[in-house]
Amino acid sequence: MAFESDVIRHLSFEMLQSVPHTAQYMAQGGTSALSDELNHDITKLKSFRTALDEKLTTLSRLSRTNALHRELEAIRLLSVQVQRNLEQTAAEVKELQKQNKPLSLTLIQRTTQDRTISEIRRHGEVLANLYNEKAQKLDALKKEQYSARLLGMGIWMAGLVLGWVVGLSFAWRTADRILKPLLQLDELMLNPDKNIATTLQSPSFSKAPREIISLSGSFYKLVTESLSLTAQLKDLAHTDALTALGNxxxxxxxxxxxxxxxxxxxxxxxxxxxxxxxxxxxxxxxxxxxxxxxxxxxxxxxxxxxxxxxxxxxxxxxxxxxxxxxxxxxxxxxxxxxxxxxxxxxxxxxxxxxxxxxxxxxxxxxxxxxxxxxxxxxxxxxxxxxxxxxxxxxxxxxxxxxxxxxxxxx
CATH class of the missing domain: 3.30.70.270 (Reverse transcriptase/Diguanylate cyclase domain)
Known part of the structure; x- marks a missing residue:
């Protein structure tokens, strides 16, 4: 999730840098340097779309956010439309340059009032909001994982102390009811890809104290939800949002x-x-x-x-x-x-x-x-x-x- 947030942040910045500002130079009315400006904007859009396609592949392994996928697909389609509009304008400006004619009012209005540019900016703002939401969820997840780890280690230490206090006569019972499930839980925290359900249903956990059972249940829920979100994102990253076909x-x-x-x-x-x-x-x-x-x-x-x-x-x-x-x-x-x-x-x-x-x-x-x-x-x-x-x-x-x-x- 941390890598996903970083990629979204870079995509938001690159997209805002790539959105053309045709109103600024079209309003000047001259055609001498206008072709260069338009071609520069077209090149930036192409570079952004290339970066978007490359980073989407990496994102597909890390997230399952429907809204994020829809926004990125919408931004890509809009960037294609903006590019086509700019290419059409560039061709018309080039023709006017050949004929040594000034820009027509219709051309200026159509280009400066391009609703597609406004729409891609709006989607850029939505993408920025999604980044903020992702950052907040990441912080919350880190806090939960840290708290769970501290609680597990605390219970583990308590089990050690209890074992020494009760004595050697209760050492085996203590190890069987407390230390063994705690050690297994600590190993699962370090290696969550193992078969968590089977381990948590083993006899050692069924005999464990109530606090350990509660902790293991919370950990199982957290890992299960994380794996589910990852699987959903993998499916979404391979599906076209509009037609439900493969992308x-x-x-x-x-x-x-x-x-x-x-x-x-x-x-x-x-x-x-x-x-x-x-x-x-x-x-x-x-x-x-x-x-x-x-x-x-x-x-x-x-x-x-x-x-x-x-x-x-x-x-x-x-x-x-x-x-x-x-x-x-x-x-x-x-x-x-x-x-x-x-x-x-x-x-x-x-x-x-x-x-x-x-x-x-x-x-x-x-x-x-x-x-x-x-x-x-x-x-x-x-x-x-x-x-x-x-x-x-x-x-x-x-x-x-x-x-x-x-x-x-x-």
């Missing part, structure tokens, strides 16, 4: 495991990369709240068609999904991809601003092959991504495109 960290872990398994089993491994067509236009037309609902419906449509327990569906980006299919060849992977496309068509999610269709459609790139020495999972990812790019750029989207077969194309 990018979950995808990377399972992808690596399945790749190694494929090297041993010599079975094919297939990957589908799905991108919702013209999702930015959807957000622009219906708003981000409806955009989130749309992504949930897309996720439901995918899950309804991916039925095997060994398959994995993850949301790896804003409107990007990945489906990992172990022991599946290219033909079967393409068939499933088309089934998913048909399921989205059947869902008929309205998208009036799409140039492809009046409902939400998707493009899918498919890659498949048998893992071999000298190849890597990254190459399979690149193959699927290239197929998806070819579909989106050259084939009009709304369909499935397969990469060249493995391994001859690598």
């Amino acid at each position: 990018r960290r979950r995808f990377d872990e399972v992808f690596s495991q399945e790749w190694k398994r494929g090297l041993r089993s010599r079975q094919p491994l297939s990957l589908l990369l799905l991108d919702v067509d013209h999702f930015k236009l959807y957000n622009d037309s219906y708003g981000h709240v409806e955009g989130d609902l749309c992504l949930e419906k897309v996720a439901d449509a995918i899950k309804s068609k991916v039925l095997r327990s060994t398959d994995l569906v993850c949301r790896i980006g804003g409107e990007e999904f990945a489906i990992l299919l172990p022991e599946t060849g290219l033909t079967e992977a393409c068939r499933l991809a088309q089934v998913i496309i048909n399921a989205l068509d059947s869902a008929c999610i309205d998208h009036e601003s799409s140039p492809v269709a009046s409902w939400v459609t998707a493009s899918i790139g498919v890659a498949s092959g048998i893992p071999q020495q000298g190849t890597s999972q990254r190459q399979l990812m690149e193959k699927a991504d290239q197929a998806l790019y070819h579909r989106k750029r050259n084939l009009g989207r709304h369909g499935v495109t397969a990469a060249d077969p493995w391994p001859s194309s690598l």
Whole structure:
């Protein structure tokens, strides 16, 4: 928890440093140095997002806070949107510079009044509040652990004194009823990963004095709650908060495991990369709240068609999904991809601003092959991504495109 609080504090500071202050330099109205300012802000946002992705992996081992995960995911998505807005503004400013024209009032107002920047600042404040809460909980936990340790050592010392006073005739009884459970409890405090429940239910504890039984019960409750929180955080760190699918960290872990398994089993491994067509236009037309609902419906449509327990569906980006299919060849992977496309068509999610269709459609790139020495999972990812790019750029989207077969194309 201490490391988690420190990471949150650094992320809060880095995020506040990365939030652009477009109002300060846009209000000046000139275009001479504006491109440099905008590019500088874009670079800072990219660096922050890279730091966020790196530190989230470490945080996944230490916490299970739903609010923290939601804030970090929201901040990441907002930083992507702010970056896109700045890149659009930078392109327009660059064009005005070429034409030697001043900034338009509309451009200045749109950039300085960007609600996404205000929203990311608000989430930054929430993140700071979460840090304060974490710091307070950490202090309280340290005090409880320290008090429990002192109490245990105090009882242990009392047992020693009692043993000497009663004499040798009661030495065995004292050791059996007091010293043995105290020593076991002290060992559990030093090594909480052992089987605590079994130890505390042993005959030595059932015969122990009431104070030791009470102390052991409090210690068991504290350790159990800590282990539960750690397990919950591990699950949350691998789950996308919006769609309840696996997130990018979950995808990377399972992808690596399945790749190694494929090297041993010599079975094919297939990957589908799905991108919702013209999702930015959807957000622009219906708003981000409806955009989130749309992504949930897309996720439901995918899950309804991916039925095997060994398959994995993850949301790896804003409107990007990945489906990992172990022991599946290219033909079967393409068939499933088309089934998913048909399921989205059947869902008929309205998208009036799409140039492809009046409902939400998707493009899918498919890659498949048998893992071999000298190849890597990254190459399979690149193959699927290239197929998806070819579909989106050259084939009009709304369909499935397969990469060249493995391994001859690598």
